[in-house]
Amino acid sequence: MSALARSEPFYIAGHRGLAGSAIWRHLANNGFDNLIGRRSSELDLRDRNSVFKFFESEQPKYVVLAAAKVGGIKANNDFPVDFLSENLQIQTNVMDAAVSVGVEKFLFLGSSCIYPKFAPQPIKEDSLLTGHLEPTNDAYAIAKIAGILQVQAVRRQYGLPWISAMPTNLYGPNDNFSPNGSHVLPALIRRYLEAVDSHSSSVTNWGSGSPRREFMHVDDLASACLFLMENYDDSQHVNVGTGTDVTIREIAENIAAVVGYTGTTEWDTSQPDGTPQKLLDISKIKKLGWTPTHDLQSGLSSTVDWYCQHRNEARL
Template identity: 70%
Template sequence: MTAVDGVEYSPAELDRDATFYVAGHRGLVGSAIWRRLEAGGFENLVGQTSSELDLRERDAVFDFFRATQPRYVALAAAKVGGILANSTFPVDFLSDNIRIQTNVMDAAREVGVERLLFLGSSCIYPKYAPQPIREDSLLTGHLEPTNDAYAIAKIAGILHVQSVRRQYGLPWISAMPTNLYGPNDNYSPTGSHVLPALIRRYDEAASAGDARVTNWGTGTPRREFLHADDMADASLHLLEHYDGPAQVNVGTGSDITIREIAETIAGVVGFEGETDWDTTKPDGTPQKLLDVSALAAAGWTSKISLEEGIERTVAWYRAHVGALRG
């Protein structure tokens, strides 16, 4: 049983006047959650940039929580990157993410945060998990080697939430999003995920009038993509409608090949050249489609189509290209 002040907890509409801390509020997911909360009438949102508060620094995190006393927390802060970054710097992804998660959740528990949402990643599941991937596939097989360190950190976060529920009875929950994209993403050529990397690559090629673009791998892996604004909407929905120890998959329930997503992006940005595929580079997991039946049972389904989402994201990218990180 989870409880708040000794009373059995039942999910309900959150108090719009309560202090709500969004960890990672400048990032892809955190900024989307912030926008959704503002639109939903939350009056007391709290956020700190990494330069204002380094979440890897335990004492600073505890001081921040003691000073702000948030009632709700969305833990969207993380060190993230694509295949190259994950496989090149596994220690960074393991160490930084475990410290961020542990510090935030330990401090949140100390001050009695009522409702905390931990956001992980679909990479927590085994490389060859049956498709679509159910929540109970967790820890049933080997991870994808190119991002196993990051995945282990996120698995630790899920267990941390479950442990808090068992030991302290707090109604904290976890959500595992599929591949996300949208405003405030990382568009670095070396550190980004596949969709933002493709947007930058094709848009630059279109602007330069290049005849060819080269992408990593074979183009055959299948991926599911969810717009960050949909993820933010699902996050608030789960906080107000779901309570349970199991992580909840968040996605669209449909996937597409990397080759097809590349063709879609090329069309949206106006690239008319040819695409080559460097098959010496890794593909990663062959397919990663989430079973979203638990999310649907909780009353939520995605609303933004992939083409609409890409068009919106390309427009945002072009409007902010001069100030992008990376």
């Protein structure tokens, strides 16, 4: 394995999103000076002809596929067709176009939801396809599993050193803070800040608060992506996480403290909890030489600060 050439064209699909924007920042900070990005208004990745024309024109040598239709438990549960169909379109179009121009290094970003609902904890990479998925986001998970298999198929058929990485729950700058489309952590940040602003005496969260989740700052994911592209070449996907988890109740209490909320928190147990625990085994990537550097407390504080400064333009 060798370092990627810093001057070669490098396309980050989804460069304005949570993961993609962090990857862009990290690459720029590490000397990459030929980064390529397109807003969805400029290039609809669901449009196959447009994607092929883009790849033919730009001829990227490296690609990270961070673009996806994403959302929280409610959005995934309410719109499974959208999450399955649109993600399959995005992945297939981008990978097929990348093959057509011979992209040398390609990293596909998946999600920890690919694993069975009751997979042994912490979850190893070989737990994939060993049990039933969590029903509230099975459509999104199936799309991501298809992406992993397509990367493996490209390796077999074309011999290209493409790889896949499966990050845990991400948070940080440029997250989605919308009421219906956000994941749990940005949703809690928005909810508790709104409670502070409105002087509410009570906040109600979904579920029991007992499920355990692992949270990783998106800047750690960005460093892992470059590390893997320069140090890993194998068909099996790689987990990327912190190796530690907390309950949803604990993360809610932590966020409430960070934003200065002093009221009470209620839990609506009529709403779904989702998977009881989802902690990744990160021994594979650690053996390769990568470890995360952000702790949860400082990461939460910096994310709250970012949201407070960008509330008007944050994705809502």
